[in-house]
Amino acid sequence: MTKQVAVVTDTNSGFSLEDERAGFYVLPMPFIIDENEYIEGITLDKELFYKFMEEGRKISTVQPPIAEILKLYNRILKEYDEILHIPMSSSLSDTYQTCVSVAHHIGEGKVFVADSKKISVPLKRNLQDVLKFVEEGLTAEEIKDIIEKDNDSMTAYVALDTLKYLKTGGRGSAALTAIGTLLKIKPVVFLGPGKVEPAKNLRTMNQAKDWIISKAAEILNDNPDEYYVDIAHTNSLDEAISLKEQIVEKLNWHDEILIEDLTLSIATHIGPGALAVAIAKKLKR
Template sequence: MNIAVVTDSNSGISEREAKEWGIYILPMPIIIEDDIYFEGKNITKELFYNSLISGKNVSTSQPSPGNVVNLWESILNDGYDEIVYIPMSSGLSSSCHTALSLALEYKGRVEVVDNHRISVTQKHSVMEAVSLSRNNYSAFDIKRILEKNAYESSIYIAVDTLEYLKKGGRVTPAGAAVGSVLNIKPVLTIQGGKLDAFSVTRGMNKCKKKMIEAIKDDINLRFGDPSTLRIKIGAAGSFLDDEMAVKWKNEVSAAFDNIQVTYDPLAFSIGCHVGPNAIGIGVSKVVCNI
């Protein structure tokens, strides 16, 4: 079977990586005031975060059903037998449920994977799907494997400012004001597709230590025997300064010197809630490596 792997831009996969792995990416719509952009196509991180900072109305949206179907049709018309589509978690957007409904018309030729991930852990799922397809797994079997292991992953995010959590109603104005005065930095987590509070620390350096400690606990306490595991770790961030991104990746690499660490920008759908200069880290237990 000739199987195409498709995901959306919430995975953080670059165009270069998409070409290298032979996958397709559906760009997510970004709305700034009345203008619509598409992540990874015609909007830069500078435009996105500067719009947030300046107080413009910024939001993200799910892809239109027409855009989803048009991409699937073009792929199938290119000679692929089946499609594995890995959208962002159903717990964070309705785009997955929309895709599941659309896929019913394709009678098994399009399998939509709801494995409750986003950002670096969603990327890990895509990489697994590519590897499985190269090993002659069907689209249905790839969906089954990815959904079975959906919760074998974690993401932790620390925010530099409480302003955007306040805008989203996750922190009260009074709480944000007190937090700013005391230099309180919350650490958030995404487990199974929901963004929740994890811990509170004072200062970003303590946040970094807390997140790295949490990843080590996940590996040692949740995922089984570390000596037998296949683990992927991804550093992430909404940094405006590229040097800060390199520094964060190096810090994570130093903490996990036996595991290759990648770095990717946080998806804009997360960036809307956490703002600029947030830091993130994700871990996944994988079946096979690309």
């Protein structure tokens, strides 16, 4: 008899609480803003988040409470045989390890936590693949193995409009931030499995977009059919639409391209105006 599998992720995937349905659950991520707790999708939406950011509020990300994770698991297991939980990348947050510990507490064979090493739209894309696998009758453990076999495939290049929030988030020195702002540098950051690192400094956002598209072309050169190519942004929809048009034209790309908001956890550290091209391999059985 086929086991009934429920899939759990969090709002770092780009899915929201409104996307929940039978067998699919989204854990909302908490934020601390000026020492007050806000919950994404409940007491904090995108508009309020960027309003706080514009006002210079102190924003930090935190993990969901263990008690909330355990409560969710126990509720789901009243209806389903297994849970497959796919949180954001273990290299970007301790949430993955926390979920593994909670799963161990519940007991063997009930909760499987997969490390996709992805976040935002690449994680969303893989979750769409995962939900198809569930419909096809695969077990949680089988799907976990598929995810972790190909969990080194995410590549995202993020062009920042400002260095201000790298400093605020503790990821850039004050001196470099001051110099970069003075020179109006548009840095590009590489976000991949297990790493976040500087990739290139350009003088304009148009130069940054051209460079990112050229890097995407290198990745897609051999087997373009194996990949998803999508765009993410922080409160910069018009620029994201323009970037999509350039990708379609310059890469002759005819597959679907999603345009998504970069998750608020990322936006906390990079600020508004950022643009990203995200590439991830399609999951295959």
